Amino acid sequence: MSEKVQSLLDLVAGGVPLHQGGEADIYRVSAKDHAYVLKWYKRASAFDLGTVEQIASLNADGLYKISEFGERDGHSYVVYDYIPGVSASELRVPVVVALFILRSLVATLETLKSKQLHHGDLNPGNIVLTANKGRLQPVLIDCGILGPGALAYAAPERFQGKSADEKSDVYSLGMLLFRLVYGSELVTADNYDEYAAKSLEIDSCDPSQVLYMSGKFSVAEISALAPLWKALLRADAGDRAEDLDELDELLEIAIGKLSVGEAAVQKEVQNFVESVIQEKLRQKVPETSEMALPYEITGRRGKFCWWKVSILLGLVLILIVLAVSVNKSGKSEVDDAGDLVLKKSRSLEILDELSDSVPPEQAGNVADTSLLQDLPTPELRE
């Protein structure tokens, strides 16, 4: 006997909106004493079902854990474990830490690659920086996007409608690295076409120059990063790093140029975790039990409705009974009695019974009570 599994959406006890975007709205929800994130896609938007299905079956430290996905009320949705961390879009990070983050991401992308999967939308908004026992762990979210993803991070071939692959992810990692260290995007534009055009001209863009002109970076940092720009930010996919392995090596070399050993790197990363990540987490808004969901909870909503409907029906019934009783036993009956009284009182049938004993001379003498008795009167009820 098969039992229908209840959707997590129907077990939700509370929900808080986190973000409203053009493609989807994000909610933090709690169900079964566990925190989740609900990504509720707009009607016109959806995700690559095959990719999400495979991601849901994976279990990697640097990857979000999908608990449920599907379609409800005409909307696609994904529910994944809530990740207590800070979005990379909220921060600018030291170069060494940025390189460390990128290496972690490359490791996660390698895991995806082993399943013939690619992210396709690598941007700071899809990276959550967590502090796992004091250790920095970037977590990738929102795999399986349809379309080029965040335009400022998309490789030129993605604008031409090609699906995500290792090379396009490599390009996006380059843009992501620049954003992490510099604090804003390398390419800015007003519209899709402009982004597409600028991505094709990325070879003529010199990130090192931009970093140097900002005056915030040491020469060592700029020179350590320079080979990475050449290996990542290239319009032609063939000019980029061969694969994620090669990129990892390049990152390792860059880290080596900036620090004296693994311990020094770890120390700087730990400092970053303690001073930035944990501090940000302490500032996070406390949890609430607010209920603000974009869908109807089937089971509970049903019960609640029945309770409400029952009371409403009861009240309507009482009102109907009252209305009927007012109509039937009240107004109409008393008016019927009034009608009867009026009808009988205005009957002229008895006028013929006027006594003929009153001579004309006395007929006007109203002081005579016998005349009053003979006076035509409204008929009396027998």
Place this chain on the structure above:
Amino acid sequence: MLKRVWKIVLVCLAVCLVACVEDDVRRGNEALRIGDYDRAIVSFSKALDQDPVHRDARYGLALSYFSVAEEGERLHIPTFDLWKRAADEFRILSKIDSGAQVDANHSTCLFYLARAAMAKGESANVLSLLDQSIQLDSANYFSLNLKGLILAGSDDAEDVERAKQIFIHIVTSEPQFISAYVNLGNIYWNEGDVESAWDTWSMGLMKSPSHPALLRWTKIAEDSLKSKVLSGEL
């Protein structure tokens, strides 16, 4: 939450109260329908204790008092106090409902009150009561007829003329109101206008050929006219 509970409790109490009042009104109507006027009065009064502006309860009470007074009329007992009581209820009712049916019954009640006042020898306010009655229902020819009779008995020629106009109005508006022919003919007879008296009574007789008074007095007027013709007066 507590506020909502209180609201629900208050709504329930209000519903119960309304239900109780409606139940009393229903009982009053039942009693009125079967002629148990005393019980009807008790039920309607009880409903009015809860809701003094309850239109149906007030109308029911007025009709119950009206019916009790009618019973008194039928038994030929003094009815002034009974009609007074009914008129008081109609007066209060008129502040809640001034529909045509209520006004018409109120008008009839005032006619009887005026008549009872005259029978009691309290004729001071009779004309005022009749005027009220006619104002409430201008088609209440009983009140018009009584007013005409009172004015016709006056020594003032103007009053007699007004009485004549009233009776003419009645026979014109309601040709079946035979008493008005009799009374109008009486005025002409008293004025010595036998011809007009005979015309009026004859018209009444055409409407009610077996009316004893009209038969008798039309015959007397006819004889009088014949004798006048024979004597050369006409």
